[in-house]
Amino acid sequence: MKRTLSKARPSVLALVTLAASLASLAGCDQSSQAYFTATSAPKAEIQRSIDRLDASLATAKDEQKEDIRTSIKNLEEELGALPEKQRIVTTIVDAMFGTPDKPIVLSATGLDANKIRLAAGPTTANQDGNTGGLYRRHCVHCHGVAGNGAGPTAEFLNPYPRDFRHGWFKFKSTGINEKPTDDDLRRILREGINGTAMPSFKLLPAAEIDALVEYVKYLSIRGEVENTLYKRFDDDGIKEMLAGAMKGGEAGDEFRALIIEDLLSDEATGVMATWKRANERIVEVVPRPEVSSEESIQKGREIFYGKGGCVQCHGDSAMGDGQTYYVNDIDATRSNAIKQLVNPSFPMQALKPRNLRYTVIRGPSRDIDLYRRLRNGIDAVGMPAPTIPPEEVWHLVDYVKSLPYEFNEPGPTQSENTRAN
Amino acid sequence: MGKAKYWSIVYLMVPIFGVGLFVAAPALRMWLPADVSEHGHTIDHLFVFIMYLTGAVFVATECALVWYLWKYDSKSNPAPTKFTHGSHSLEVVWTILPAATLLFIAIYQINAWADQKLVRRAPVESVGPDGVRGTADDVPKAPIAEVTGRQFEWRIRYPGPDGVLHTRDDLLDVNDLHIPVDEELVLVIKSEDVLHSFFLPNFRVKQDVVPGMKQKVWFKAVKGSEGRSYDLVCAELCGWGHYKMKGRVTVDTQSDYRAWLEKLSFEQHKTSEPPPATAEEQ
Numbered sequence: 225m226k227r228t229l230s231k232a233r234p235s236v237l238a239l240v241t242l243a244a245s246l247a248s249l250a251g252c253d254q255s256s257q258a259y260f261t262a263t264s265a266p267k268a269e270i271q272r273s274i275d276r277l278d279a280s281l282a283t284a285k286d287e288q289k290e291d292i293r294t295s296i297k298n299l300e301e302e303l304g305a306l307p308e309k310q311r312i313v314t315t316i317v318d319a320m321f322g323t324p325d326k327p328i329v330l331s332a333t334g335l336d337a338n339k340i341r342l343a344a345g346p347t348t349a350n351q352d353g354n355t356g357g358l359y360r361r362h363c364v365h366c367h368g369v370a371g372n373g374a375g376p377t378a379e380f381l382n383p384y385p386r387d388f389r390h391g392w393f394k395f396k397s398t399g400i401n402e403k404p405t406d407d408d409l410r411r412i413l414r415e416g417i418n419g420t421a422m423p424s425f426k427l428l429p430a431a432e433i434d435a436l437v438e439y440v441k442y443l444s445i446r447g448e449v450e451n452t453l454y455k456r457f458d459d460d461g462i463k464e465m466l467a468g469a470m471k472g473g474e475a476g477d478e479f480r481a482l483i484i485e486d487l488l489s490d491e492a493t494g495v496m497a498t499w500k501r502a503n504e505r506i507v508e509v510v511p512r513p514e515v516s517s518e519e520s521i522q523k524g525r526e527i528f529y530g531k532g533g534c535v536q537c538h539g540d541s542a543m544g545d546g547q548t549y550y551v552n553d554i555d556a557t558r559s560n561a562i563k564q565l566v567n568p569s570f571p572m573q574a575l576k577p578r579n580l581r582y583t584v585i586r587g588p589s590r591d592i593d594l595y596r597r598l599r600n601g602i603d604a605v606g607m608p609a610p611t612i613p614p615e616e617v618w619h620l621v622d623y624v625k626s627l628p629y630e631f632n633e634p635g636p637t638q639s640e641n642t643r644a645n
Numbered sequence: 646m647g648k649a650k651y652w653s654i655v656y657l658m659v660p661i662f663g664v665g666l667f668v669a670a671p672a673l674r675m676w677l678p679a680d681v682s683e684h685g686h687t688i689d690h691l692f693v694f695i696m697y698l699t700g701a702v703f704v705a706t707e708c709a710l711v712w713y714l715w716k717y718d719s720k721s722n723p724a725p726t727k728f729t730h731g732s733h734s735l736e737v738v739w740t741i742l743p744a745a746t747l748l749f750i751a752i753y754q755i756n757a758w759a760d761q762k763l764v765r766r767a768p769v770e771s772v773g774p775d776g777v778r779g780t781a782d783d784v785p786k787a788p789i790a791e792v793t794g795r796q797f798e799w800r801i802r803y804p805g806p807d808g809v810l811h812t813r814d815d816l817l818d819v820n821d822l823h824i825p826v827d828e829e830l831v832l833v834i835k836s837e838d839v840l841h842s843f844f845l846p847n848f849r850v851k852q853d854v855v856p857g858m859k860q861k862v863w864f865k866a867v868k869g870s871e872g873r874s875y876d877l878v879c880a881e882l883c884g885w886g887h888y889k890m891k892g893r894v895t896v897d898t899q900s901d902y903r904a905w906l907e908k909l910s911f912e913q914h915k916t917s918e919p920p921p922a923t924a925e926e927q
């Protein structure tokens with residue numbers, strides 16, 4: 225009998241190993257809670273400023289040193305107060321918006337709770353092929369649970385995935401400093417962003433795309449309120465509201481209602497104001513001037529090298545080798561907007577003007593998309609709008625579209641069949 | 646006689662279960678996907694042929710294995726094993742038999758391979774002045790599209806009205822390839838980053854996509870496949886998002902295909918868009 229058992233052992237072992245590996249596979253989904261880092265960013269940011277000031281002490285003149293030391297001290301105090309601030313802001317934001325996994329959909333946001341339910345939470349699927357938890361299924365490993373652009377694969381990408389919490393979007397039909405429309409977000413999901421890691425989700429059913437769009441808006445609004453609370457934490461009025469909102473019961477509810485009114489719903493400054501007006505801020509596309517395409521390209525070239533001012537960034541060769549470029553770093557010029565596109569706790573990444581000779585244009589690249597982008601610039605990355613009449617923008621569109629092929633017009637077809645492979 | 650020998654029955658389950666699975670597979674809808682290409686039957690024929698061949702060898706070796714396990718368990722054979730220095734003639738037999746079989750398969754499949762992979766056998770527009778196909782003066786058929794794999798999607802570029810790829814009038818799309826039915830067609834496939842594999846299961850087309858190489862695949866969608874969509878997948882593990890690299894091939898009638906290209910062209914060049922529906926209208 226003993227013999228038989230000892231012989232049985234390898235097979236038993238194999239079974240146990242199989243069961244264990246299956247169990248660990250099934251457990252995959254739960255672990256995503258671990259990278260829920262909604263509010264880790266400010267800490268990294270402050271720490272970085274302190275380090276930088278510290279480093280500058282060595283070379284500073286004596287009379288500057290005192291000032292620098294005071295700044296460091298202030299920052300360190302801020303860093304010390306951060307955990308308490310974070311606790312308060314997180315508690316209040318969670319009470320208002322729920323967590324990204326269990327969202328509460330405030331009526332002030334005008335979002336559709338049913339759609340959001342489909343996108344939030346752990347992934348599920350039933351026999352009929354209906355799936356839930358769409359965001360975790362498709363987006364979370366890049367954009368992070370809280371939409372902070374810091375999922376586990378994010379750090380390997382260039383550009384980094386978008387941090388939705390700051391509410392900045394590059395590819396939109398609306399004007400400068402405006403939010404994208406639902407259609408814009410839908411297009412981004414369907415087409416992806418060519419030239420970046422953001423993939424196309426074209427084959428998802430329309431209802432799922434809609435759900436994801438709604439959820440991106442939810443994460444963005446939630447994040448913007450969270451950021452605003454941080455920024456205005458010490459303002460008069462806000463402080464009292466926050467203290468009140470931390471109370472339980474009805475009194476707390478009242479204060480939270482106040483916050484919603486003040487930060488979300490306010491017609492002029494509320495977070496919702498820009499989202500709500502997006503559809504009215506779509507950039508008008510003027511008719512194309514009636515010139516031949518060759519002529520239009522020629523005019524576009526003149527604008528590009530002349531009054532358009534494109535050369536200073538995109539370079540004489542249009543290969544993105546001009547003099548001006550940014551990094552997503554807090555101290556660099558025009559830095560704030562850029563930093564806000566990506567999670568601030570990541571190392572710097574140069575944000576270079578694009579090489580326009582490359583056949584891939586990032587983001588939607590229909591003529592109409594390019595028109596709007598060139599008319600408004602790309603506000604999120606500091607590419608300015610050219611000061612030219614709206615109809616001349618069409619010449620720029622035509623010129624930009626011709627750039628990859630300028631020196632590359634096809635010659636006679638080469639014979640391809642001679643290779644004896 | 647010990648009970649230990651009954652363990653050999655567990656090993657017998659392997660061939661039984663394996664063969665059973667193959668027999669049941671078509672009924673469980675786990676067999677090959679529907680073939681809608683003109684050349685696909687040659688690939689399927691090779692597949693089935695090799696499956697029967699290896700299947701027979703598999704069953705024979707498994708039976709021999711189990712029989713030995715059963716017969717020579719240690720309880721009923723207390724005498725220690727005697728080792729020999731091998732049998733020369735046996736070794737010759739088991740070297741020559743597989744070698745001959747492999748050689749046979751290599752020759753048997755050679756045409757199927759050549760038709761699919763040799764650029765010389767790709768569809769031609771005309772055979773050129775010399776009237777002979779497969780010579781240097783052949784005019785190759787222009788590709789209907791270029792498909793570029795990248796982590797993790799398939800970018801598609803149609804040549805546009807001038808019929809030439811990489812000119813200003815190219816039409817762009819992603820993950821959604823349309824092809825005309827009943828037409829011998831050529832696709833150019835490329836990679837933008839790493840190794841991928843361009844796989845159309847229903848058309849029995851599979852080709853690794855190698856960075857830096859421009860490759861061609863060709864096939865013909867048979868009549869009756871129009872109006873339906875088929876999978877376009879990546880068959881080479883290309884990174885963590887490999888599973889995402891799924892596209893769609895839609896077979897169109899000639900007129901639908903032209904309409905599709907026109908729609909792409911219209912979308913690409915339009916200069917106005919209807920305003921989005923307001924919340925009340927939705």
Ligand SMILES: [Cu+2]
Binds near residue numbers: 794880882887
């Ligand atoms: Cu791939």
